[in-house]
Amino acid sequence: xxxxxxxxxxxxxxxxxxxxxxxxxxxxxxxxxxxxxxxxxxxxxxxxxxxxxxxxxxxxxxxxxxxxxxxxxxxxxxxxxxxxxxxxxxxxxxxxxxxxxxxxxxxxxxxxxxxxxxxxxxxxxxxxxxxxxxxxxxxxxxxxxxxxxxxxxxxxxxxxx
Amino acid sequence: xxxxxxxxxxxxxxxxxxxxxxxxxxxxxxxxxxxxxxxxxxxxxxxxxxxxxxxxxxxxxxxxxxxxxxxxxxxxxxxxxxxxxxxxxxxxxxxxxxxxxxxxxxxxxxxxxxxxxxxxxxxxxxxxxxxxxxxxxxxxxxxxxxxxxxxxxxxxx
Numbered sequence: 001x002x003x004x005x006x007x008x009x010x011x012x013x014x015x016x017x018x019x020x021x022x023x024x025x026x027x028x029x030x031x032x033x034x035x036x037x038x039x040x041x042x043x044x045x046x047x048x049x050x051x052x053x054x055x056x057x058x059x060x061x062x063x064x065x066x067x068x069x070x071x072x073x074x075x076x077x078x079x080x081x082x083x084x085x086x087x088x089x090x091x092x093x094x095x096x097x098x099x100x101x102x103x104x105x106x107x108x109x110x111x112x113x114x115x116x117x118x119x120x121x122x123x124x125x126x127x128x129x130x131x132x133x134x135x136x137x138x139x140x141x142x143x144x145x146x147x148x149x150x151x152x153x154x155x156x157x158x159x160x161x
Numbered sequence: 162x163x164x165x166x167x168x169x170x171x172x173x174x175x176x177x178x179x180x181x182x183x184x185x186x187x188x189x190x191x192x193x194x195x196x197x198x199x200x201x202x203x204x205x206x207x208x209x210x211x212x213x214x215x216x217x218x219x220x221x222x223x224x225x226x227x228x229x230x231x232x233x234x235x236x237x238x239x240x241x242x243x244x245x246x247x248x249x250x251x252x253x254x255x256x257x258x259x260x261x262x263x264x265x266x267x268x269x270x271x272x273x274x275x276x277x278x279x280x281x282x283x284x285x286x287x288x289x290x291x292x293x294x295x296x297x298x299x300x301x302x303x304x305x306x307x308x309x310x311x312x313x314x315x316x317x318x
Binding site for chain 1: 226
């Protein structure tokens with residue numbers, strides 16, 4: 001997956017968001033000294049290659065009342081983990097879902113899924129839904145609630161970082 | 162970023178329709194607001210004004226391209242530590258001092274500190290994790306992602 005210097009400039013220009021003007025891609029093109037068509041084509045090409053996952057609006061889920069979340073973790077049989085993880089990741093209340101290595105004996109869990117809800121009770125109900133999806137492929141599970149944010153900086157890549 | 166719910170009357174039906182529709186995508190075309198507005202039954206200018214209001218009111222965290230940071234060449238690793246309560250604050254200071262620590266959460270578990278390392282190159286992860294171990298005298302468990310399932314998350318406005 002290659003990004004050239006112009007793509008990199010386009011990423012830097014848009015990682016703060018799209019300008020709220022009738023022709024946002026023409027506006028960005030003006031900043032970078034490119035044509036509008038080139039900006040659109042490059043964004044489309046990056047989307048096709050997976051560098052851009054989507055161009056969209058992300059609602060602030062806290063503002064919409066979805067304020068509770070828990071990191072659920074599951075010990076899922078290796079031969080079924082990928083298929084089941086795909087189903088868990090597709091749930092609309094799961095924001096991040098990954099397979100990760102276990103750290104035995106401390107940590108038997110290989111599937112991680114961040115569950116969101118309006119309150120802790122809803123998060124626990126969703127956790128039971130996931131348990132039902134995993135069924136007997138799951139040997140153990142836990143959920144970790146955050147008690148404090150110790151540091152939060154956005155993942156902003158800058159030149160050469 | 163706002164971390165509390167907006168009052169229930171802060172958004173009207175059109176605002177909610179915008180938040181619901183544009184989560185799924187935004188056109189890559191010369192007049193994307195006009196195009197997206199058509200499907201919502203509102204004009205270009207109204208859509209722009211409403212998105213601006215929603216953003217200023219804290220209802221939107223991001224509007225634009227979502228990049229796959231790894232595809233751009235970065236390396237990331239979720240890490241966890243079991244930190245004794247008596248040293249917790251001192252360890253927070255040592256860990257957070259590293260600019261590669263992108264975010265860090267205290268969680269209710271024996272492994273009570275969870276952070277993400279973000280480095281420009283893959284070998285940076287090991288270097289920083291070992292440095293944190295040396296500085297704190299504690300193990301840093303590494304949970305790199307083996308596979309990401311990325312599809313679903315949607316919030317109904």
